[in-house]
Amino acid sequence: MKKLYELVKAESLNWDAHENMPMFQCWNFHALPVIKNAVKFAKERGADAQVVEVAALFHEYGGYVDKCKHYKDHHIVGGERAEPILLAHGYSQDFVDKVKQCIFSHRASVICPKLTVEEICVSDADAVAHIENVFQMIMWMGQRGDSVEAANEFIKRKITKSYAKLSPQAKDYAKEKYEAILKILY
Numbered sequence: 505m506k507k508l509y510e511l512v513k514a515e516s517l518n519w520d521a522h523e524n525m526p527m528f529q530c531w532n533f534h535a536l537p538v539i540k541n542a543v544k545f546a547k548e549r550g551a552d553a554q555v556v557e558v559a560a561l562f563h564e565y566g567g568y569v570d571k572c573k574h575y576k577d578h579h580i581v582g583g584e585r586a587e588p589i590l591l592a593h594g595y596s597q598d599f600v601d602k603v604k605q606c607i608f609s610h611r612a613s614v615i616c617p618k619l620t621v622e623e624i625c626v627s628d629a630d631a632v633a634h635i636e637n638v639f640q641m642i643m644w645m646g647q648r649g650d651s652v653e654a655a656n657e658f659i660k661r662k663i664t665k666s667y668a669k670l671s672p673q674a675k676d677y678a679k680e681k682y683e684a685i686l687k688i689l690y
């Protein structure tokens with residue numbers, strides 16, 4: 505597992521550089537919070553914590569590697585790119601298929617009606633991380649060179665979508681912060 509963390513972390517640093525962010529910004533303020541919450545949710549909900557941890561680790565991998573090229577499809581590309589790596593590290597095809605399904609379902613804009621408990625843990629953790637680390641996202645917009653108007657629009661859309669896709673229990677957990685964020689946006 506340590507090698508997998510190193511591999512994904514290295515790619516996240518390339519993404520930081522691509523987006524004009526200081527090193528480790530994405531890793532510390534998105535990747536790690538998603539992994540931490542996903543594992544916490546998995547334990548609370550009786551999900552397979554190993555599937556959830558590996559999926560959370562790789563959930564943005566497609567974006568890190570391909571940068572903006574596959575931005576809209578990074579949830580699909582990420583799973584496809586993770587598959588041979590995980591197989592080479594000795595994980596079974598069945599395990600890898602479950603991980604891929606979680607990576608595929610993590611997108612805020614993709615609301616699937618029937619998800620496994622593992623998929624919900626990763627999707628909830630991703631959305632909660634957006635809400636809990638909104639300051640990082642606002643910084644990112646600035647670092648990319650976006651205007652105040654564009655950043656405000658982006659953040660509002662992202663946060664609203666993220667909250668909308670949360671499971672009822674995760675909505676309870678994030679409600680207060682979500683409403684506070686909407687109050688400070690234009």
Ligand SMILES: [Fe+2]
Pocket residue numbers: 563564578579610611
């Ligand atoms: Fe994503």
Ligand SMILES: [Fe+2]
Pocket residue numbers: 534538563564630
């Ligand atoms: Fe994410």
